Structure formats: structure tokens, C-alpha cells
Amino acid sequence: MIPVLGLTGQKIAVLGLGRSGLATARALRAGGAEAICWDDNAAARERAEEEGFTCLKLTRQGAFDDIATLIVSPGIPHLYPAPNPVVAAALSAGVPVDNDISLFFRSFATRDWDNFETMPKVVAVTGSNGKSTTSALIHHVLDHSGRRTQLAGNIGRGVLDIDPAEDGDVVVLELSSYQTELARSLTPDIAVFTNLSPDHLDRHGGLGGYFAAKRRLFAEGGPDRAVIGVDEAEGSFLANQLSMGPSDDRVLRISVDQKLSGPGWNVFAKKGFLSEYRKGRQAGSIDLRNIKGLPGAHNHQNACAAYAVCRSLGLAPRVIEQAFHSFGGLPHRSQIIAETGGVTFVNDSKATNVDAAQKALGAFKRIRWICGGLEKEGGLGDLANHAGEVVKAYVIGREAANFAMQLTGVDAEVCSTMDVAVAKAVQDAQDGEVVLLAPAAASFDQYDSFEKRGEDFIQLVQNHTKR
Structure with a gap:
């Protein structure tokens, strides 16, 4: 568990008591805050009460009088198509609305890190399609290479439910637009944008709002390195906004639709072959055609993103290739x-x-x-x-x-x-x-x-x- 820092002695409301909500309540308590919980589902409230949490209806008169922050689970709308009544009450009371992703980024780094030889890293992956496979593939490659790694977020464990960092850890987070659109703190070391296609449009007020929710991971977070799929106009635009020029290798562009050239850092896949180019020269390649866990161009895009992240973390192309071959894929995804x-x-x-x-x-x-x-x-x-x-x-x-x-x-x-x-x-x-x-x-x-x-x-x- 990651105890939430900086909220000791404060009352924090938690709306939604599913996997992430209950983990948030536990992490708040571990950090010295008092969690006041609510869920419309009586069974969810009963589970929370069995763990000693107070459950109070947050739409009652004066519910937010002594609440410092409202933490909202990702499935609960806060703006479109209309704010949840509890969120509306918090907005009316001027109480900040946030989520568990933000609490994680505020609390993950501790004073213990002063004694580490290698600083832990956080890799955050977002996009419309492929983010689960990309996240799992990065995690698999790191584990195969002997790096200690944890997988969390929209896949695996809740972000506040993972173990505290050890020397050299890499945490891989899959983040949905529901999670990135609300978090006040977003500070990954490496951020990945796979692609964009229309989805969840009612929740974001249209395609522009949906892209804006994804873009926050990069604009608000300021990652040290960004891996961007540029096969859609939005990805190409995002890469351009983040880059200081053609040779800026803080931005790695990936593609399965085109051969990427130029002096920057590029990874692309054509006809089943992944190629890495840096400063205009080929730096690595992998034949993806016989890798059973990664069939089709969409999985080749996932492979490009995972490869780019792992190269950014210092892994050799041969090590990455070996790990790709042992990747079994994810349930319900090809x-x-x-x-x-x-x-x-x-x-x-x-x-x-x-x-x-x-x-x-x-x-x-x-x-x-x-x-x-x-x-x-x-x-x-x-x-x-x-x-x-x-x-x-x-x-x-x-x-x-x-x-x-x-x-x-x-x-x-x-x-x-x-x-x-x-x-x-x-x-x-x-x-x-x-x-x-x-x-x-x-x-x-x-x-x-x-x-x-x-x-x-x-x-x-x-x-x-x-x-």
C-alpha cells in the first residue's frame, strides 16, 4: 500500500467504493487522514463499514462543511453528461475534486528514496486502444530482464494498492481518460500515447474533450520522455507540441502506417518488421511476424510503444526481443x-x-x-x-x-x-x-x-x- 501523504488529520470524502475507492480509503487512513465514504450500492457500503470506515450520504445538508477534498472513482462523471449529485455538491461548496491517481503521484516518492542508488520510475500509458496490452508488455519485458516492476491503474492493482518503491523500481500504469481528466497531480517519468479514436464521447463532451483528457498526461505531467503514436492527427499534433525541434529525442514517435525518418528518435513497424532509428541511423530491429502473442498491425503498434519505453529505460534490443517472444498476450485481446x-x-x-x-x-x-x-x-x-x-x-x-x-x-x-x-x-x-x-x-x-x-x-x- 502507498500511504497518502500530506493529508494527516484531514477529513477526505471518497465517492465510489469499488476496487480503487476502497483502496483509496485504506491508503488515506494509513497516511493519517480520515476517510468519509459513500457509494449508492448498499453492499459496497457494508464492505467499507466492515473495515471500520464511516459511510455518510454526501448529498445531505452540510455534508461538505468539514471535508478538505472529494476523491472520485473513475466511473463517476464530474462534468459530462452531467455531474454526479455528490460531485455537484462538492463543486457548490468549493471543495476540491480529485482522484486516486493524483494521490498516488503526490505520495509515491518518499524520503527513503534518498538512499536509493537508482531512482524509481513511473511509466504511464494512455490512448484509445492498445493501452492494456502495451502496459502489460512493458511490465513483461522489464520483469524478463530482471528489473523489479509493478503493474497498476486501469489494469492489475489499484495505484494506491501497490507496494512502496524499492531501489530501481519501475511502476507501469495504464490510465484511462476517466483517470487522466481529473487528476490534479500527473508526474510520470515516461508517458505513452498509443492512438486516438472516438470513444466515451458522452463522458467528455465530444472528441475534442476526449483528446483533451488524454493530453493532460503530457501537458500537466511534463514527463521526461514522451512516446507518441503519430498515425492520427491528434498524436502528430501532440508530438509537435512537446518537441523543441526535429532532433529533440525526448519525444519518441511511433508508427505502423509510415516509415519515420529525420534526426530524432523513431520506432516504426512495416510489414511485420520493427525498426528503431536514432539520429538518422538504424539502432535496432525485431521481426514481429512469428511472435504469437502480438498478432496484427495493432499489436505491432503496441510493440513499438513498449520497445520505445524499454529502450528509454536502457534495455538492449536483443533483451526486448527475447521478452517479446515469451509474451502470452492478454485475455480478451486477440x-x-x-x-x-x-x-x-x-x-x-x-x-x-x-x-x-x-x-x-x-x-x-x-x-x-x-x-x-x-x-x-x-x-x-x-x-x-x-x-x-x-x-x-x-x-x-x-x-x-x-x-x-x-x-x-x-x-x-x-x-x-x-x-x-x-x-x-x-x-x-x-x-x-x-x-x-x-x-x-x-x-x-x-x-x-x-x-x-x-x-x-x-x-x-x-x-x-x-x-
């Missing part, structure tokens, strides 16, 4: 779950938006595509134009028929449920084909989460392939 009868089954349930699904479709050949779910704002766009390798689509979800109608030019069958879709795809699949779950939609019409959706797919595939 996860190969079975290979039988010449058919490969891939679970990419995390492809909850159109851009992620496009990337998954580009990673495989001859695809039996299971898709559909709760359609996100903005519709399916030109998703059908990226379905050239799709032999047939099997559409699930409550509005499967409407979803299927938007897949113009694609042979699509309305299945509605996962069990029907898997059964038909298994029956139809032929040698050399891939049965791919890449929904291009949220899961909440039929499942509690994308994880539950992926687990259902895995179980159904296992039931059919064992017959």
Missing part, C-alpha cells in the same frame, strides 16, 4: 483460445469500439466474424469497408438485425445470442479459417462486462471443440 481441425479461435471481446474491431479484422485472414452488442455513439462508420477478409459475420445482441443491416456487402447472419453464433461459426468454419469474436460494440445489452462476454465465448468454443 487471445488465441483454441486451434483445432485447422480452425483458429480468437477472443477479442475487448474490441468494444469500431476502431478496435477494424484492427482485429486486419490481423487475420479468412475470418468467421462474431460481432454485435450495444452500439456506441457514432455508429459503425465504415466498418464494413475493413471486412475484406470476412467470409461471414454472425451478429449477436438485442439489436442484431439493425447491426447486420449496417454491414453492407458482408454476408451476415442474425444469431442474436453467443451460443447460436458460436455453434453456426463452428459448423461453417473450414480448414485455414479463423473464428474471431470482435464485437465492435459494448457488452451491456447481454453481459455485465466485456470480460464476461469473452468468458462465455471461450466456454462455448471449448464445449464445441471437445466433442
Whole structure:
């Protein structure tokens, strides 16, 4: 646990008592503050009370009279589409609103660091797609190389739930836009921007607000080094804003769409080969084509980002390459779950938006595509134009028929449920084909989460392939 520093003796309100909220309350108490907690869910309040925390409804009259700060869990809106009533009450009372990410950055460094030979580092990864895989890959490479490392944030443990730093530690944080948009303190040593595509637009008031939330990690944080994906206009703009000139190697540009040149520090992947160029000369390369845990161009982008971070931390290209080969990938992200009868089954349930699904479709050949779910704002766009390798689509979800109608030019069958879709795809699949779950939609019409959706797919595939 990371005890929260600088709030001793103060009353701090904590809104939301899920994984991060309860960890925040514990860390506040460990640092000498008093946590006043609230969650609309009675079971969550009961868990907190069992640990000795006081739970008080924070919308009652005078609730913020003696509160120094309100700490808000990431899923709770504070501005768009409308502030949560508790947040609105804090704003009205003039009480600062913050989150656990900010508390972490304010509390991670301690006087113990004065005795370390190598200062601990914090790597923070954000972006629309690939941030989980990129974070896990960085963590894996560091662990493989013998560096002590911890993985936290939007993946792994809560940021305040990790262990205090030891000499030479590297903490890798995956940070969502929900986490970066509110944190008052953001001071990573290395910050990563993978890419940007429309997502969570209602929460951020549009694409500009969404990009602004991501950009705060760099503008507010002032990292010593920034790794920026430049395949979208926003990334290219961000890299330009952070750089002092073409040779400024504090900014590492990465790409899977173009060969990057110039006197700066660049990492790109073309046709399955990763290349590192520095000061106009090649400094390293990796053949990514046979690395099973990193299939497709979208994972090659993740590899470029992880490679750039690990090179910034002093690791040799050969060490990074060796670690890449032992990386097994993450559950629900281009996860190969079975290979039988010449058919490969891939679970990419995390492809909850159109851009992620496009990337998954580009990673495989001859695809039996299971898709559909709760359609996100903005519709399916030109998703059908990226379905050239799709032999047939099997559409699930409550509005499967409407979803299927938007897949113009694609042979699509309305299945509605996962069990029907898997059964038909298994029956139809032929040698050399891939049965791919890449929904291009949220899961909440039929499942509690994308994880539950992926687990259902895995179980159904296992039931059919064992017959």
C-alpha cells in the first residue's frame, strides 16, 4: 500500500467504493487522514463499514462543511453528461475534486528514496486502444530482464494498492481518460500515447474533450520522455507540441502506417518488421511476424510503444526481443483460445469500439466474424469497408438485425445470442479459417462486462471443440 501523504488529520470524502475507492480509503487512513465514504450500492457500503470506515450520504445538508477534498472513482462523471449529485455538491461548496491517481503521484516518492542508488520510475500509458496490452508488455519485458516492476491503474492493482518503491523500481500504469481528466497531480517519468479514436464521447463532451483528457498526461505531467503514436492527427499534433525541434529525442514517435525518418528518435513497424532509428541511423530491429502473442498491425503498434519505453529505460534490443517472444498476450485481446481441425479461435471481446474491431479484422485472414452488442455513439462508420477478409459475420445482441443491416456487402447472419453464433461459426468454419469474436460494440445489452462476454465465448468454443 502507498500511504497518502500530506493529508494527516484531514477529513477526505471518497465517492465510489469499488476496487480503487476502497483502496483509496485504506491508503488515506494509513497516511493519517480520515476517510468519509459513500457509494449508492448498499453492499459496497457494508464492505467499507466492515473495515471500520464511516459511510455518510454526501448529498445531505452540510455534508461538505468539514471535508478538505472529494476523491472520485473513475466511473463517476464530474462534468459530462452531467455531474454526479455528490460531485455537484462538492463543486457548490468549493471543495476540491480529485482522484486516486493524483494521490498516488503526490505520495509515491518518499524520503527513503534518498538512499536509493537508482531512482524509481513511473511509466504511464494512455490512448484509445492498445493501452492494456502495451502496459502489460512493458511490465513483461522489464520483469524478463530482471528489473523489479509493478503493474497498476486501469489494469492489475489499484495505484494506491501497490507496494512502496524499492531501489530501481519501475511502476507501469495504464490510465484511462476517466483517470487522466481529473487528476490534479500527473508526474510520470515516461508517458505513452498509443492512438486516438472516438470513444466515451458522452463522458467528455465530444472528441475534442476526449483528446483533451488524454493530453493532460503530457501537458500537466511534463514527463521526461514522451512516446507518441503519430498515425492520427491528434498524436502528430501532440508530438509537435512537446518537441523543441526535429532532433529533440525526448519525444519518441511511433508508427505502423509510415516509415519515420529525420534526426530524432523513431520506432516504426512495416510489414511485420520493427525498426528503431536514432539520429538518422538504424539502432535496432525485431521481426514481429512469428511472435504469437502480438498478432496484427495493432499489436505491432503496441510493440513499438513498449520497445520505445524499454529502450528509454536502457534495455538492449536483443533483451526486448527475447521478452517479446515469451509474451502470452492478454485475455480478451486477440487471445488465441483454441486451434483445432485447422480452425483458429480468437477472443477479442475487448474490441468494444469500431476502431478496435477494424484492427482485429486486419490481423487475420479468412475470418468467421462474431460481432454485435450495444452500439456506441457514432455508429459503425465504415466498418464494413475493413471486412475484406470476412467470409461471414454472425451478429449477436438485442439489436442484431439493425447491426447486420449496417454491414453492407458482408454476408451476415442474425444469431442474436453467443451460443447460436458460436455453434453456426463452428459448423461453417473450414480448414485455414479463423473464428474471431470482435464485437465492435459494448457488452451491456447481454453481459455485465466485456470480460464476461469473452468468458462465455471461450466456454462455448471449448464445449464445441471437445466433442
